[in-house]
Amino acid sequence: MRTMAISPQSPPSSSSALPPPSVALTQDELKRIAAYKAVEYVRSGMVLGLGTGSTARHAVDRIAELLRRGELSGIVGVPTSTQTHQQALALGIPLSDLDAHPSLDLAIDGADEVDSHLNLVKGRGGSLLREKMVEGVCKKFVVIVDESKLVPYLGGSGLAMPVEVVPFCWKFTAGRLRQLFEDAGCTAKLRTFPETEKPFVTDNGNYIVDLYFKKDIGDLKVASDAILRLAGVVEHGMFLDMATTVIVAGKLGVEVLDK
Numbered sequence: 001m002r003t004m005a006i007s008p009q010s011p012p013s014s015s016s017a018l019p020p021p022s023v024a025l026t027q028d029e030l031k032r033i034a035a036y037k038a039v040e041y042v043r044s045g046m047v048l049g050l051g052t053g054s055t056a057r058h059a060v061d062r063i064a065e066l067l068r069r070g071e072l073s074g075i076v077g078v079p080t081s082t083q084t085h086q087q088a089l090a091l092g093i094p095l096s097d098l099d100a101h102p103s104l105d106l107a108i109d110g111a112d113e114v115d116s117h118l119n120l121v122k123g124r125g126g127s128l129l130r131e132k133m134v135e136g137v138c139k140k141f142v143v144i145v146d147e148s149k150l151v152p153y154l155g156g157s158g159l160a161m162p163v164e165v166v167p168f169c170w171k172f173t174a175g176r177l178r179q180l181f182e183d184a185g186c187t188a189k190l191r192t193f194p195e196t197e198k199p200f201v202t203d204n205g206n207y208i209v210d211l212y213f214k215k216d217i218g219d220l221k222v223a224s225d226a227i228l229r230l231a232g233v234v235e236h237g238m239f240l241d242m243a244t245t246v247i248v249a250g251k252l253g254v255e256v257l258d259k
């Protein structure tokens with residue numbers, strides 16, 4: 001794995017919108033720096049997977065800005081959620097889908113956790129299924145995060161590892177998921193809206209069960225296979241061996257981690 005450190009004083013090219021170096025950077029500014037750096041990988045004529053979330057949103061904005069300025073042309077975007085679809089549509093980015101473009105040049109997306117092997121947890125925004133479909137068929141998958149997303153092992157943030165499940169008997173499926181990871185002190189919780197306690201429904205009409213672990217779940221491939229074997233599970237948020245590059249923006253600079 002190659003690492004390259006770039007100081008925040010050397011921001012991505014033509015980035016007049018970035019804050020001056022002396023200013024303490026907020027988490028959102030770090031996300032924007034990572035996103036702008038990722039957009040440097042975009043070339044005219046590419047078919048692009050457009051990720052979802054507050055970090056990916058900056059990348060979509062930046063692509064639209066470069067299209068407007070004529071610095072990019074002939075881009076086709078494949079959005080990973082209705083949210084990103086709406087954003088890109090409003091910005092005038094030409095859009096398509098996997099039916100028309102079953103292979104993509106590049107995808108840019110955020111992540112919730114990144115381990116030292118560039119495995120990811122994704123889906124706290126609820127778009128994991130479409131993200132996995134799109135990002136699984138791109139030649140290059142560039143992940144953009146601020147440094148808070150780096151973890152010693154997946155699940156290590158203590159925050160949710162999302163699993164998309166069919167609504168039918170979701171309690172049964174949640175129970176089976178919990179049992180799978182009993183040794184890791186797993187709890188399984190249906191994702192709901194705090195105000196109404198109604199279930200969060202994905203773009204695909206499914207529910208999300210969030211798994212929380214007290215310990216490392218061990219072999220990720222074994223865990224992935226076990227989850228996917230459960231009838232009722234649609235997809236999980238572990239993205240194993242998919243990222244080709246991770247761009248990490250931190251207070252001390254930007255690091256580019258290549259597989």
Ligand SMILES: O=C(CO)[C@H](O)[C@H](O)COP(=O)(O)O
Pocket residue numbers: 051052053054055056109110111112121122123124125126127128131
């Ligand atoms: O997987 C995702 C959505 O399903 C997001 O990429 C992930 O949740 C990171 O989001 P953010 O950039 O807002 O921190």
